[in-house]
Amino acid sequence: MPQASRDIQRRIKSVKNTKKITKAMELVSAAKMRKAVSRVLSSRSYSDLVWDTVLHLVKKIDTNKHPFFIEPKKVKKVAVVLISTNRGLCGSFNATLVNKVIKSIEIHHPERVETSVITCGTKGRDEARRHNISLVADFHKEDITASSEDIRPISHMITKDFLAKKYDKVFVAYTDFMSSIKQVPHVKQLLPIVPEIDERLGHIKHGKDKVEKISVDSFAEFIFEPDTRQVLDAFLPRLVEVQIYQSVLESEASEHSARMFAMRNATDAAGDMIDDLTLAYNQARQAGITGEIAEIAAGSAALE
Amino acid sequence: MKNFKLKIVTPEKVLFEDEVLQASISTTMGQITVLPNHIPLVSQLAPGEVLVRFNGTDESLMAVSGGIVEILPDQMVILADTAERAEDIDEARAEEARKKAEEVLKTKTTDAEQFAMFTALMEKEMARLRVARKYKKRGVRTGRPTNQ
Structure with a gap:
């Protein structure tokens, strides 16, 4: 067999192996995605209800009393919690997220505020370092976040630092899971708490269980036990934690579906490549045969 | 009503x-x-x-x-x-968890924050146990x- 067709055959073999790997990774990601999606959906109702409660509460209390609600007069220092992935091979997932973060820093704070990031996931950490954003903490990200306790260290740290006035604002950057084919990077303000209806986090209007919002305006009295301050002190850090937890879950679901689609595309591309290479191989083989026949014919013609 | x-x-x-x-x-x-x-x-x-x-x-x-x-x-x-x-609470396991929490509370309390955390854990396990027993009894x- 001539050299050309042997080379092509070798390439076909290697592409076939790659295809097997990407196919396997696609299946693994699909399984992980299913799990992550079910977790996102089951935790959404909690974060929805927490938000509802906050929205009820802010109408009944003086929001300027609690440090979590006070808007800073001048924003100097900003912290961003960047929730990315540990592994690559998920398309442009991390790149788009980091670009979104950088863009939103530029848009909201053109007057060059001091920005630090707290990363969760190694890819985000590497990207942040590449873009020269100062990194204050890096938290290990589990492949599957088992419970809200896993992210408690993060929320604990940022609430503590926020109350100590280390940061004027805290944001969380994550990838919103819209559907298995659509994920949107999003940057959201965590602190100070903006008591507005949050349209994004966990609010991909799950049409069917949309509960009618209850208006609390009609209730003249609203009792807090033991008292307003204590309830808020217990509740608001919880709100921060829930939001981070929800963001992590959304990111996880997005990551796995992004990877699944990246791998599906890779598998398809490998299939196309194999077809092309097979065609090229057959042509080369046919050319070889034709060439040999021509040689034989020429040889016998020379003998006559 | x-x-x-x-x-x-x-x-x-x-x-x-x-x-x-x-x-x-x-x-x-x-x-x-x-x-x-x-x-x-x-x-x-x-x-x-x-x-x-x-x-x-x-x-x-x-x-x-x-x-x-x-x-x-x-x-x-x-x-x-x-x-x-x-x-859903397994009484035996709840008891075990409570004991563990109690032990930790006795031995490993170094600062106030940790103490508060373990006390909360202990209370939680106590509550679970109480509920499990009540369920069995009643x-x-x-x-x-x-x-x-």
């Missing part, structure tokens, strides 16, 4: 969602029983039990480990840190959503 909507949710799941007649919970200020048309109230939840009555006979018992409860005249939302149904007449 009119019933009200009760929801018990944790960050991980929705544990309970139904119309109920009354619900007894323990707040940090003591035990309260909520009936329909309660005055709006927001309270801190203490680790303890939640006893729900659907009507005269059916009831359901759950253990929660602290959180926040929001009560409105026609609905009640329990935002619990963790919550379990009584019938044989709570499980209501509609639990025995199916």
Whole structure:
């Protein structure tokens, strides 16, 4: 067999192996995605209800009393919690997220505020370092976040630092899971708490269980036990934690579906490549045969 | 009598969602029983039990480990840190967890923050155990959503 067709055959073999790997990774990601999606959906109702409660509460209390609600007069220092992935091979997932973060820093704070990031996931950490954003903490990200306790260290740290006035604002950057084919990077303000209806986090209007919002305006009295301050002190850090937890879950679901689609595309591309290479191989083989026949014919013609 | 909507949710799941007649919970200020048309109230939840009555006979018992409860005249939302149904708690394992918490509390308390954390853990395990035992003893007449 001539050299050309042997080379092509070798390439076909290697592409076939790659295809097997990407196919396997696609299946693994699909399984992980299913799990992550079910977790996102089951935790959404909690974060929805927490938000509802906050929205009820802010109408009944003086929001300027609690440090979590006070808007800073001048924003100097900003912290961003960047929730990315540990592994690559998920398309442009991390790149788009980091670009979104950088863009939103530029848009909201053109007057060059001091920005630090707290990363969760190694890819985000590497990207942040590449873009020269100062990194204050890096938290290990589990492949599957088992419970809200896993992210408690993060929320604990940022609430503590926020109350100590280390940061004027805290944001969380994550990838919103819209559907298995659509994920949107999003940057959201965590602190100070903006008591507005949050349209994004966990609010991909799950049409069917949309509960009618209850208006609390009609209730003249609203009792807090033991008292307003204590309830808020217990509740608001919880709100921060829930939001981070929800963001992590959304990111996880997005990551796995992004990877699944990246791998599906890779598998398809490998299939196309194999077809092309097979065609090229057959042509080369046919050319070889034709060439040999021509040689034989020429040889016998020379003998006559 | 009119019933009200009760929801018990944790960050991980929705544990309970139904119309109920009354619900007894323990707040940090003591035990309260909520009936329909309660005055709006927001309270801190203490680790303890939640006893729900659907009507005269059916009831359901759950253990929660602290959180926040929001009560409105026609609905009640329990935002619990963790919550379990009584019938799901394995008494032996709950006892084991309580012992472990107790041990840790005795030996490894170095600072106030840690002490608070382990005390909370201990309280939570105590509550679970209490609920598990009560369930066994009384044989709570499980209501509609639990025995199916």
